[in-house]
Amino acid sequence: MRKIAHFPYPRPHRTTLYKEPRGGASRPERRKDRSGTGARRIYAPNARRYNRANDKQTETDGMIREFHQIDLSGRNSFGVGQQAARLAEFETEEDLRTIFSGGVPERWAVLSGGNNILFTRDYDGLLLTPVARQITPLGEEGDTVRVRADAGVEWDDLVEWAVERGLWGIENLSLIPGKAGAAPVQNIGAYGCEAKDVIERVHMFCTDNRSAMVIDAGHCCFGYRESIFKHELRGRVIITAVDIRLSRTPRPRLGYGDVEREVEARGGVTLRNIREAICAIRRAKLPDPKVTGNAGSFFKNPVVDECVARQLQAQWPDMPVYPAAGCAGRVKLAAGWLIDKAGLKGYKRGRVGVHERQALVLVNLGGATGGEVIDFAHTVQMRVHEKFGIEIDTEVNIF
Numbered sequence: 024m025r026k027i028a029h030f031p032y033p034r035p036h037r038t039t040l041y042k043e044p045r046g047g048a049s050r051p052e053r054r055k056d057r058s059g060t061g062a063r064r065i066y067a068p069n070a071r072r073y074n075r076a077n078d079k080q081t082e083t084d085g086m087i088r089e090f091h092q093i094d095l096s097g098r099n100s101f102g103v104g105q106q107a108a109r110l111a112e113f114e115t116e117e118d119l120r121t122i123f124s125g126g127v128p129e130r131w132a133v134l135s136g137g138n139n140i141l142f143t144r145d146y147d148g149l150l151l152t153p154v155a156r157q158i159t160p161l162g163e164e165g166d167t168v169r170v171r172a173d174a175g176v177e178w179d180d181l182v183e184w185a186v187e188r189g190l191w192g193i194e195n196l197s198l199i200p201g202k203a204g205a206a207p208v209q210n211i212g213a214y215g216c217e218a219k220d221v222i223e224r225v226h227m228f229c230t231d232n233r234s235a236m237v238i239d240a241g242h243c244c245f246g247y248r249e250s251i252f253k254h255e256l257r258g259r260v261i262i263t264a265v266d267i268r269l270s271r272t273p274r275p276r277l278g279y280g281d282v283e284r285e286v287e288a289r290g291g292v293t294l295r296n297i298r299e300a301i302c303a304i305r306r307a308k309l310p311d312p313k314v315t316g317n318a319g320s321f322f323k324n325p326v327v328d329e330c331v332a333r334q335l336q337a338q339w340p341d342m343p344v345y346p347a348a349g350c351a352g353r354v355k356l357a358a359g360w361l362i363d364k365a366g367l368k369g370y371k372r373g374r375v376g377v378h379e380r381q382a383l384v385l386v387n388l389g390g391a392t393g394g395e396v397i398d399f400a401h402t403v404q405m406r407v408h409e410k411f412g413i414e415i416d417t418e419v420n421i422f
Contacts, residue, residue, distance in 0.1 A: 086114035086154075087121065095146070099137035100200065102316035103393045110134070110150040116235045116263055119228045122151070127230050132422070133261055135174065135202040139209060139318055140420045143393030151261060153204050158184050166271040169223065174204025174262050178211070186298050190269035192221045194294055195276055197301045200312065200319060204262040208252040209418075210245045214301060215279035217348075219245035226264040227256075236260070246349065248323055248418055280304065308381045316387030317378070321400060322358045322415045329354055335411060339364065358407075358415045359383040365406045375399040397421065 089111045096104040111122055130148025134140065153174035158181060161169040168190055172181050182197050195216035205211070206218040207225050222240045229236050244251040252262070275292045277283040285300035286292055310317050326347045332354045336342050342364075345355040362368065362382035369379035374391035376399075378384040385396060385403070400417060407415055 087118050088112040095134075095137075095142060095150075098134060098152075099140055099142060099318075100312035100316065101141055101318050101387050101391075101393070101396065102312075103142050103387070103391070103396075105142040105145050105393065107134075107146040107150045108148060110152060112152045112154045114153075114155045116228050119151075119261060119263075120233050122149075123230055123233055131230075131258075133204075135205045136177070136200060138200040138312070139205065139418070140422060141318060141393050141396055142422050143397055144422070146422060153202065153261075153263065155263070156180075161266065168269045168271065169266060170269060171226075171264050171266050172203040173264050174202060176203040177201075178203050178206055182298065185269055186294050189271060189294060191272065191274050191294060192269040193267070194297045195279075195282075195301060197298045198305045203265050207243060207245075207250055207262065207265055209248055210250050212248070213305075214282055215276050217245070219243070221267040221269065223266045223268050225252075225262055226266070227260040227262050229260050231259060235263070247326065247347065247355070309384060310378055310381075310386055315378075316391070317384050318419045320358075320383040320418050321385040322362070322383055322403075323418045324355045324358045325361075325413050325415050326350055326353050326355050327413065328352060331413075332356065335413075356413065361407050361411055361413060361415065362403060365403075365410045367403055367406060372399055372402070377403065393421075 089109065090107075091109055093107050093110045094104060095107055095110075096102055098110075113119055113122065128149045130146075132146070132148065132150055134150040134152050155173035156175045156177070157173045158176060159171045161171055163169075168188075170181075170185070170190075178196070178201050179198050181203055182193050185191075185193055193216070195214040196211060196218070199211050199213060201209075201211070207222055209218075211218045219240065222243070222245075224237050224239050225243060226235065226237050228234070238251075242251070244254070252260070273292070273294070275286075275297060277286060277292070277297070281304055282297070282300055285304055286296050289296040289300055309319065312318075324345075329352055332342075332344050335356075336344065343357045343360055345357070347353045347355040359382040362377065367377050368382040370377045371388065373395060374388045375395050376386050376388055378386050385400060387396065404415055407413060
């Protein structure tokens with residue numbers, strides 16, 4: 024692949040992060056580096072890149088930063104210390120055209136926030152990290168507000184942005200870790216809501232012809248933690264931005280778990296109270312990856328035939344069952360409940376364990392390898408199957 028060196032044209036400036044465009048060119052701004060070194064760089068065309076002490080880095084013009092033999096421990100929420108042969112941070116579709124100008128590498132993948140991934144070995148290909156973080160209002164029609172979020176926007180920052188402006192639709196998805204560009208891939212969801220409920224279209228770069236493309240939500244094949252990006256388009260496209268549809272009309276959804284009780288405790292149904300209630304619930308149940316390495320929910324909730332669920336409920340009447348959207352005659356079981364009743368909540372083995380407050384979450388107790396986590400996960404799956412005859416699949420992407 025041709026070495027990234029100089030662009031034959033200048034990069035356009037972009038507007039200030041998380042603010043609506045004010046018109047005209049924005050001033051170059053100083054941005055904190057996301058690689059964990061604490062260094063800073065100038066966000067402007069032709070900025071010269073700093074030298075890292077531990078990782079070999081190619082100096083380039085424009086917005087691409089390229090690293091070689093880079094430690095990934097600070098780029099995945101499990102804190103697993105694998106290396107990547109090459110990693111490139113990109114801002115724009117033009118950056119991607121430059122990266123792929125010499126052809127498509129044999130192995131490549133997108134590494135966004137690293138919040139739903141587990142590395143089990145060193146990655147010998149190219150990892151691509153989106154770092155553009157602009158949120159842009161696209162317009163209003165009636166009570167509907169359309170918004171575009173760059174792939175590098177922190178998802179929870181997007182939720183806070185919407186709540187600050189009184190826009191309904193994603194408040195139940197508060198505090199989900201990761202980037203906006205990963206939301207459609209996984210069809211992230213929580214507390215009765217999913218990303219597919221608000222996504223209108225997804226902007227992407229196609230590696231086959233090095234061109235920008237847009238796909239409407241209706242063609243994204245969204246399902247429970249599923250999308251076309253995990254199947255037909257896997258390894259063929261890179262998401263660059265997501266358009267979502269929000270509303271100025273209050274549309275609270277409180278019928279899941281303890282949400283209604285927590286909202287009432289804060290004074291009643293408001294957009295801010297719903298967000299704060301869900302954040303409080305998540306913080307009470309889920310470990311902070313900055314403190315304890317984890318990837319959030321490690322397992323998917325299994326979807327089974329209604330007759331299977333009835334048989335299980337006859338033996339365990341307190342077993343929770345939920346509707347499975349789009350699956351006639353099938354229902355969704357709570358994997359966390361199954362793991363708990365299999366006697367594994369809080370279970371530890373070596374440097375890996377099941378979180379003591381949320382059995383869906385596996386935690387790195389310190390220094391665990393990806394292989395150790397996988398072996399432990401297999402034990403959890405086996406114990407659940409032995410007790411209930413139900414298979415639980417992993418939600419985390421495993422490399």
